[in-house]
Amino acid sequence: MKKIGVLTSGGDSQGMNSAIRSVVRTGIARGYEIVGIKRGYNGLMEKDFIPLGSKDVSDKLYRGGTFLQSARSEEFRTEEGQKKGANNLKEEGIEHLVVIGGDGSYRGAAKLNDLGIKTYGLPGTIDNDLPLTDYTIGFDTTLNVVTDAIGNLRDTMSSHERVSVIEVMGRNSGDIALHAGIASGVDAILVPEQPWDIKEISYKLKDRFNKGKTHSIVMVAEGAGNGEEIAHMIKDHCGLDTRATILGHIQRGGTPSAFDRVFTSRMGHEVIRLIDNDIYGVALGIENNDITYHRFEEIFEAHQPPNTKLYSIFGDLV
Numbered sequence: 001m002k003k004i005g006v007l008t009s010g011g012d013s014q015g016m017n018s019a020i021r022s023v024v025r026t027g028i029a030r031g032y033e034i035v036g037i038k039r040g041y042n043g044l045m046e047k048d049f050i051p052l053g054s055k056d057v058s059d060k061l062y063r064g065g066t067f068l069q070s071a072r073s074e075e076f077r078t079e080e081g082q083k084k085g086a087n088n089l090k091e092e093g094i095e096h097l098v099v100i101g102g103d104g105s106y107r108g109a110a111k112l113n114d115l116g117i118k119t120y121g122l123p124g125t126i127d128n129d130l131p132l133t134d135y136t137i138g139f140d141t142t143l144n145v146v147t148d149a150i151g152n153l154r155d156t157m158s159s160h161e162r163v164s165v166i167e168v169m170g171r172n173s174g175d176i177a178l179h180a181g182i183a184s185g186v187d188a189i190l191v192p193e194q195p196w197d198i199k200e201i202s203y204k205l206k207d208r209f210n211k212g213k214t215h216s217i218v219m220v221a222e223g224a225g226n227g228e229e230i231a232h233m234i235k236d237h238c239g240l241d242t243r244a245t246i247l248g249h250i251q252r253g254g255t256p257s258a259f260d261r262v263f264t265s266r267m268g269h270e271v272i273r274l275i276d277n278d279i280y281g282v283a284l285g286i287e288n289n290d291i292t293y294h295r296f297e298e299i300f301e302a303h304q305p306p307n308t309k310l311y312s313i314f315g316d317l318v
């Protein structure tokens with residue numbers, strides 16, 4: 001029986017479990033044997049392999065994190081590590097490998113593909129920073145986590161007539177800040193893709209307080225600046241009482257949203273179809289609500305344009 005390996009790599013994201021479940025259940029239904037590789041590429045180095053049956057993925061659909069666990073592996077970054085990984089898979093008779101992770105994980109997957117393992121990438125990152133897919137796994141859930149957290153902050157900020165500066169994740173991408181900021185009706189959004197002027201923002205906030213506002217919320221993407229520093233700058237410019245909140249890893253947890261569960265179920269299913277059709281060396285995504293795939297090289301060369309349209313929509317809403 002043909003064997004398919006599956007691993008989760010890089011930062012975990014809500015929906016990875018649901019993606020694994022879909023690969024396992026669909027793969028078994030099509031007559032494949034599925035092998036889980038623990039702790040990302042670290043587990044690949046150490047042959048930390050477990051057989052995955054249908055029951056092993058019960059009760060996983062609605063859980064955040066990844067039951068296979070994840071890691072960032074230094075050894076696998078080296079050429080020797082990659083050869084060792086490919087050999088470990090070959091020794092185990094694993095011909096196909098599904099890698100659920102972000103850009104770094106995809107680069108590793110492409111190397112394994114060159115070494116004779118038929119590989120597939122699923123976009124597992126909360127950052128939404130992969131090209132040729134409209135969404136990445138966990139992004140939608142993270143937006144809901146951030147939006148809920150802002151609701152709580154709004155209550156206390158309003159009682160104390162304060163400005164809340166909220167720093168969110170996203171590495172070099174402002175997508176979490178932009179989408180969650182619009183969903184939360186914040187007063188300003190600072191993202192790395194757009195210029196911003198803290199003096200101008202501070203004066204606008206002050207003006208709104210003068211007109212009767214009792215609180216303000218400023219959303220900062222981690223790639224745009226440091227939340228604590230920005231809070232101090234605002235206070236210095238306009239004197240308003242300001243507090244910074246760094247949401248941190250709380251954003252990566254929580255039960256996956258219905259969108260993330262359906263999206264990952266569809267992608268797991270599509271991976272098995274690609275395997276059946278001997279298509280490999282590709283990563284999957286969702287574009288205009290269709291599950292699509294592109295060669296790794298195409299993804300590495302593609303540029304993800306900044307979402308200027310959404311940013312300008314926000315500009316008209318504040």
Ligand SMILES: Nc1ncnc2c1ncn2[C@@H]1O[C@H](COP(=O)(O)OP(=O)(O)O)[C@@H](O)[C@H]1O
Nearest residue numbers: 010011072073076077101102103104105107108
């Ligand atoms: N250029 C690369 N070549 C081979 N493997 C890589 C490369 N970049 C990253 N990796 C592997 O993928 C892992 C995850 O990558 P990382 O960038 O940390 O997260 P993500 O996949 O979420 O972007 C790394 O720890 C490393 O083992």
Ligand SMILES: O=P(O)(O)OC[C@H]1O[C@](O)(COP(=O)(O)O)[C@@H](O)[C@@H]1O
Nearest residue numbers: 010011102124125126127169170171
């Ligand atoms: O959990 P770590 O290793 O501290 O990394 C934090 C980073 O991971 C992320 O949560 C997700 O990034 P990746 O999916 O690229 O790993 C980023 O938003 C954040 O900058």
